[in-house]
């Protein structure tokens with residue numbers, strides 16, 4: 931089984947419940963804040979904020995410089 935699923939989202943607040951069923955967990959909300967991704971502490975799913983291509987193309991250099 932893949933333990934580290936990556937999910938692309940276009941908002942910085944996501945809800946995760948592990949997918950429900952036996953593999954699920956209580957539903958929680960994850961706030962990315964200034965970061966561009968967040969990992970769910972329950973199921974280790976990684977939510978990556980996917981910006982529009984227009985924004986990335988115009989702001990790539992400054993984004994890279996401020997990462998981490």
Ligand SMILES: [Zn+2]
Pocket residue numbers: 946947948955970971972973974975
């Ligand atoms: Zn989760």
